[in-house]
Amino acid sequence: MGTPFLSRRDFALIAGTAASAAGVRAQAGSGATSVVDRILRELGGEAPASTADGFKAGDPNGAVSGIATTAMATVEVLRQAVKAKTNLVLTYEPVFFSRADRPATPGGRGPGGLDREDPVYRAKKKFIEDSGLIVYRFHDRWQARRQNDMVTGLAGALGWKGHQVNGSDGLFDIPVATAEQVVTGIRTRLKLNGGLRAIGDRTARIRRVLLHPGSMTTATMWTRYTEADLIVAGEVREWENTHFAADLFTAGEKHGLVTIGRVVSEDPGMRLCSTWIQSVLREFPARHFDAGDAYWRAV
Amino acid sequence: MTAREVVERIRKNVGIPWNEQSYRDTFKLGNPDAPITGIATTMMTTFGMLKRAHEQGLNMIVSHEDTWWNDRDDTKDLTDIPLYKMKRDFVLNNGMVLWRMHDHMHAMRPDYTVVGSLRSVGVKGGENATMRPGILPIPETTLGEFASRAKHLSGIRAFRCVGDPKAKVKNVLLGPGYATPRMTPEADLVIGGEQQEADGGFDNVEYVRDANALGIPKGLIMLGHVASEEPGMEDLAKWLGTFISGVPIRFVPAGEPFWT
Numbered sequence: 404m405g406t407p408f409l410s411r412r413d414f415a416l417i418a419g420t421a422a423s424a425a426g427v428r429a430q431a432g433s434g435a436t437s438v439v440d441r442i443l444r445e446l447g448g449e450a451p452a453s454t455a456d457g458f459k460a461g462d463p464n465g466a467v468s469g470i471a472t473t474a475m476a477t478v479e480v481l482r483q484a485v486k487a488k489t490n491l492v493l494t495y496e497p498v499f500f501s502r503a504d505r506p507a508t509p510g511g512r513g514p515g516g517l518d519r520e521d522p523v524y525r526a527k528k529k530f531i532e533d534s535g536l537i538v539y540r541f542h543d544r545w546q547a548r549r550q551n552d553m554v555t556g557l558a559g560a561l562g563w564k565g566h567q568v569n570g571s572d573g574l575f576d577i578p579v580a581t582a583e584q585v586v587t588g589i590r591t592r593l594k595l596n597g598g599l600r601a602i603g604d605r606t607a608r609i610r611r612v613l614l615h616p617g618s619m620t621t622a623t624m625w626t627r628y629t630e631a632d633l634i635v636a637g638e639v640r641e642w643e644n645t646h647f648a649a650d651l652f653t654a655g656e657k658h659g660l661v662t663i664g665r666v667v668s669e670d671p672g673m674r675l676c677s678t679w680i681q682s683v684l685r686e687f688p689a690r691h692f693d694a695g696d697a698y699w700r701a702v
Numbered sequence: 703m704t705a706r707e708v709v710e711r712i713r714k715n716v717g718i719p720w721n722e723q724s725y726r727d728t729f730k731l732g733n734p735d736a737p738i739t740g741i742a743t744t745m746m747t748t749f750g751m752l753k754r755a756h757e758q759g760l761n762m763i764v765s766h767e768d769t770w771w772n773d774r775d776d777t778k779d780l781t782d783i784p785l786y787k788m789k790r791d792f793v794l795n796n797g798m799v800l801w802r803m804h805d806h807m808h809a810m811r812p813d814y815t816v817v818g819s820l821r822s823v824g825v826k827g828g829e830n831a832t833m834r835p836g837i838l839p840i841p842e843t844t845l846g847e848f849a850s851r852a853k854h855l856s857g858i859r860a861f862r863c864v865g866d867p868k869a870k871v872k873n874v875l876l877g878p879g880y881a882t883p884r885m886t887p888e889a890d891l892v893i894g895g896e897q898q899e900a901d902g903g904f905d906n907v908e909y910v911r912d913a914n915a916l917g918i919p920k921g922l923i924m925l926g927h928v929a930s931e932e933p934g935m936e937d938l939a940k941w942l943g944t945f946i947s948g949v950p951i952r953f954v955p956a957g958e959p960f961w962t
Contacts, residue, residue: 597862650785700861
């Protein structure tokens with residue numbers, strides 16, 4: 404616990420209403436657990452019954468010097484967080500290479516899991532601990548309350564802020580262009596290297612776009628493809644949505660699909676997360692670090 | 703010969719007990735008891751592939767992957783989609799019949815999808831490979847050089863790489879399709895078809911990125927699901943020809959769906 408005198412909730416109430424910046428830092432209550440509790444209280448909502456959110460590395464009671472957000476706490480992102488002295492890292496995706504986010508327990512599910520002696524796991528964990536970083540997975544609660552930020556964040560990064568179709572959850576009317584021109588714009592705006600893949604008619608006229616950060620299911624595509632000229636998603640399954648988009652193209656239908664990478668599609672929304680955190684926790688610096696496009700193409 | 707008779711011959715020659723529980727390796731559409739004019743093997747029953755098979759006069763499709771954009775080929779939610787009707791009508795009106803061969807291919811010895819994928823990217827020693835071939839050593843090279851050579855050899859246009867192009871690699875783990883293997887401390891190059899990027903059973907992309915950032919050279923190549931299993935379906939066509947005669951048997955590519 405952050406403080407021997409107050410429950411986490413009590414402290415959160417005090418810290419959230421009355422404590423000055425200097426006052427908070429002077430107290431044990433600036434421990435990461437208390438800070439996260441405050442963030443969750445400000446966010447509202449409830450944790451789903453089964454959640455992957457939680458502290459994954461570092462000392463949950465360690466003092467917080469600042470808050471970093473990212474779509475994925477890669478080593479490169481963590482190094483930037485150290486440099487910026489924002490040691491509480493809120494990551495949308497796992498830090499330790501799987502949804503389990505920790506080594507498999509001995510005698511557990513066997514070859515699929517991460518070995519506790521794995522050198523990459525050990526080195527990353529050691530870096531986090533030696534640097535005084537604290538990593539918290541902030542996915543389910545953020546998504547449940549602020550999915551719209553994940554969408555508008557991506558739209559903003561693409562230069563489509565203010566283009567959202569009124570009352571829609573992810574539709575944007577953008578300046579008319581060919582699919583090829585739109586895709587070139589996406590690649591440039593998001594600084595993509597090799598992660599973008601497009602399916603459909605390059606010459607199709609694009610006006611309405613459906614933005615779907617993260618992973619898009621095939622059922623979502625079946626029910627929504629007619630709403631937009633182009634779907635921009637994080638990732639899909641190739642035997643599902645990609646197959647469907649290829650068949651649409653064969654049938655002469657003008658509905659394209661572009662996947663930009665799951666993590667890349669989530670970075671802009673997590674940038675908005677840091678802006679929101681800064682607005683509710685003014686005493687800590689809050690920064691965002693893009694995980695960025697991991698992929699490149701062979702030449 | 704009918705499509706059902708073709709499947710009977712496959713069952714007799716597959717060399718492993720037939721898995722009656724497989725929901726994948728079944729007829730998907732068309733009349734199994736009508737005479738066939740020819741067999742097209744393919745990685746995925748895309749609409750484009752169906753048209754090309756029909757043009758070649760091949761009316762039985764043996765496909766590794768799905769027809770209806772989901773693994774179970776469940777069509778209950780598709781009936782109002784014009785594309786579904788168009789594709790279904792194309793198959794029925796042209797007297798085509800669709801059968802899937804997935805689970806048995808991965809259980810066969812060798813697994814042609816693995817054999818074909820290894821061959822296509824220039825990894826030797828996988829001629830009799832099964833589903834999980836383990837680490838295959840290659841002459842030491844860099845990730846960038848390996849990827850360039852693999853691109854040239856395979857003709858795959860849109861595959862994605864992760865890791866330092868200068869990373870030295872010599873121990874390959876390969877699994878085509880969605881069976882991209884987990885990177886291990888012993889391997890330094892994982893080659894797969896596709897894989898969930900994050901929050902899955904094992905997130906190779908992040909692992910390989912971080913390994914390189916921490917000074918541990920590793921590489922990941924994602925060939926694409928279709929591209930990674932097409933060579934195996936070409937091999938399957940040849941295998942079918944060893945016990946089926948009288949009708950043409952050809953590999954008809956689904957083809958990479960991506961622009962670049």
